[in-house]
Structures are given as C-alpha cells and as structure tokens.
Amino acid sequence: MFSLQELESARRRKDLIQVAQDGNIDINRVLNNLRYEEELRLLQAELVNFQRWVTRRKLRVAIIFEGRDAAGKGGAIKRFTEHLNPRSMRVVALSKPTEVERGQWYFRRYIKELPNPGEIVFFDRSWYNRAVVEPVMGFCDKKEYKQFMVQVPGFEHMLYEDGVQIIKFWFSISKKEQKKRIESRLLNPLKKWKFSPVDRRGQELWDKYTHYKEQMFAKTHTTFSPWIIVKANNKKIARLESIRYVLSKFSYSTKTKHKTSILPDPNVILRYYRHIEQIDI
Numbered sequence: 001m002f003s004l005q006e007l008e009s010a011r012r013r014k015d016l017i018q019v020a021q022d023g024n025i026d027i028n029r030v031l032n033n034l035r036y037e038e039e040l041r042l043l044q045a046e047l048v049n050f051q052r053w054v055t056r057r058k059l060r061v062a063i064i065f066e067g068r069d070a071a072g073k074g075g076a077i078k079r080f081t082e083h084l085n086p087r088s089m090r091v092v093a094l095s096k097p098t099e100v101e102r103g104q105w106y107f108r109r110y111i112k113e114l115p116n117p118g119e120i121v122f123f124d125r126s127w128y129n130r131a132v133v134e135p136v137m138g139f140c141d142k143k144e145y146k147q148f149m150v151q152v153p154g155f156e157h158m159l160y161e162d163g164v165q166i167i168k169f170w171f172s173i174s175k176k177e178q179k180k181r182i183e184s185r186l187l188n189p190l191k192k193w194k195f196s197p198v199d200r201r202g203q204e205l206w207d208k209y210t211h212y213k214e215q216m217f218a219k220t221h222t223t224f225s226p227w228i229i230v231k232a233n234n235k236k237i238a239r240l241e242s243i244r245y246v247l248s249k250f251s252y253s254t255k256t257k258h259k260t261s262i263l264p265d266p267n268v269i270l271r272y273y274r275h276i277e278q279i280d281i
Contacts, residue, residue, distance in 0.1 A: 036236045042260040043243045044083050051120060053252035055088045058117035060164045063246060064126045067171030068209060068280060069199045070181035072235045076171070077122050079239045080246075084120070093124035096139075106130060106148060107155055114164060127152065128168075131216040136208050137198065149219050156225040166225050167249065169242060170213075170272075171232040172279045175206050210281055217272050227272040231279055241268040 009015070017031070054061055063080070065073040077091055092113045101109050107127055115121040125133075130148040134140040140148075159166060173181075182199050185191040202209060221227045228245060232238035247262040270276055 036240070039240055039260060040079060040243075042258075043240060043247070043262075044079070046247050046258055046260070046262060047080065047243060048083055048085075050247055050250060050252045051084050051088060053250070054120055055085075055118040060115040060117060061120045062115055062123065062159075062164055062166045063120065064123045064128070064166065064168045065171065066125060066128050066132075066169065067230075067232065068173060068178055069202045070178050070185070071171035071173045072232045072238055073124055073169075073171050075235055076169075076239045076242055077124055080122060080243060088118050089120045089122070090115075091122045091124060092126075106144070107151070114159070127155075128216065128220075131220065132209060132212045133198075135212055136205055137201065149215070152220050153222055153225075156220075156222070160224040167246060168225060168227050169230055170217075170227055171230050171238060173232050174279045175203065177233045177279075179203055213280075218274070221272050229270045229272055229276065229278060231268050231270070233279055237265075237268055241265050245269045 009019070013034075019025075065077055067073050081089060081091060090113075094109065094113070097109060110127045113121065113123075127148075130140055130145065131152070135142075135145045156166060182195065182203070185195045185199075217227055230238050230242050230245075241264045244262050244264040247258075248264060
C-alpha cells in the first residue's frame with residue numbers, strides 16, 4: 001500500500017507508478033484499468049467520427065448483440081453508445097410480445113425498429129430470440145420455431161438487398177463465468193434488476209441452449225449476414241474488440257487519421273465456421 005507521504009509527493013501519474021515500482025507494490029490491475037480506459041476513450045472518439053459519416057452518407061446500420069444471459073451484451077452496448085449523438089442512434093430492447101403482436105408475422109415488430117437513413121440501431125437481443133431463448137424456455141412451439149428458421153435467411157437477404165447493413169455479434173462466455181456473473185448480480189443492489197428466474201434456468205439448461213445456438217449458427221450464418229463470435233469471458237477486452245470490428249467494417253472518411261488500431265484481435269473476434277473453438281460449448 002502507498003503511504004500518505006508517498007501519495008502527497010506524487011504530482012503526476014507516472015510519479016505514482018515509479019513509487020510503486022520502487023516499493024515493489026503490485027499495481028498491475030490498476031495499470032490495466034488505466035490502459036483500458038484510455039483505449040476505450042480513443043475508440044469511442046472513432047465511433048463519433050463513424051456516426052457522423054453514417055449520418056452524412058445516410059446509411060442504415062443495425063448491430064445485433066446476442067449471447068447467453070450475463071454475456072455482457074448490455075455493457076458493450078453502453079460503451080458503444082456512451083458518446084454518440086442520440087438523434088441518429090437508438091438502442092432497441094423489446095419486451096415480450098403482446099397478444100396482438102403474437103398474432104402478427106413474427107418479424108413485424110422488429111421491422112418497425114430497423115434503422116432509418118443516417119441512423120445506427122443497436123439491438124439488445126433481436127429476432128433471434130426465436131432461434132434460442134424461445135424454444136429453450138418453451139415460449140414458442142415447434143411449428144413457429146421451424147417457420148422462423150426457414151424465413152430468417154430470406155428476411156435478412158431482403159434487408160441486405162435494400163441496403164441495410166447488419167452486424168450480428170454472439171457474445172460467448174463459459175458456463176463457469178456465467179454462474180459467477182449471475183451470482184454477482186444478486187449481490188449488487190445496482191444490478192439486481194438484471195436478474196430474473198430465466199437467468200438461473202440458463203445454467204440448468206446450458207446444453208439445450210448450446211444445441212439451439214449451434215442450430216442457429218448452422219442455418220442463419222450466410223455470406224451476406226455472417227455471425228461474428230466475440231470471446232467475452234473478459235468483458236473489457238470484448239468491448240474494445242467488438243468496437244474495433246465495427247469500425248474495421250466501414251471505410252469512414254477519417255479512418256486514415258485514427259489514433260489507435262481499429263483492427264480487431266483475431267483471438268477474440270472470430271467469424272463463425274463449423275469447427276471453430278468456442279468458449280460456451
């Protein structure tokens with residue numbers, strides 16, 4: 001630990017680091033946090049430039065965040081959107097469908113939420129609820145599930161042909177890490193609202209989730225709308241690398257002037273293929 005005298009004598013951050021090195025004080029965790037915050041700041045500045053470019057070009061960008069409960073989807077979306085202009089950005093997190101919506105074509109309520117020209121929309125879960133969560137939890141029947149799996153590639157191909165640019169992320173965590181995060185939510189009064197009985201069932205039905213997840217990948221991973229797997233056991237790295245991936249996919253005008261790398265780590269961000277090594281299997 002630092003003494004009061006050492007803290008008072010340090011005028012700059014590097015002075016404090018030097019005191020720690022001289023006194024053999026382990027501050028690696030603090031340094032890692034500082035590096036993360038600085039890298040996040042630079043990448044968020046790039047996102048601001050990217051959003052301006054999207055607005056000028058009147059592009060329509062939809063970024064989908066999928067994954068098991070407690071995979072870090074919401075935290076990643078928060079870091080993506082923290083400094084963006086809310087006038088040309090939205091976060092969509094739909095609740096369960098109403099009785100009226102249940103009688104409509106499944107995709108209808110999502111179509112209303114698709115990006116307008118010059119807008120980026122972040123989906124905190126999406127139409128892919130019907131591919132994994134709903135069949136696992138019994139929220140849809142076999143006929144509804146099969147119909148969805150047949151229709152979704154065609155639906156996404158129509159969006160692709162119409163110019164909507166879709167990025168589909170799957171945040172992948174281990175069973176052990178999921179359990180740790182769920183328990184952490186229960187202990188944190190600021191995060192208790194995130195917990196639901198469905199979260200606990202996710203641990204019990206882990207293998208069933210895995211089966212439906214693999215079916216989803218096999219049947220909805222396409223050249224025009226591929227699945228991008230984010231290894232998310234480390235939340236901070238997952239956030240940084242997913243931002244890098246989005247930035248790397250577009251030739252926005254200020255890309256040549258960026259102050260940090262926008263190339264994602266291939267050990268963290270992986271395009272799905274059948275024999276890929278995943279964390280959450």
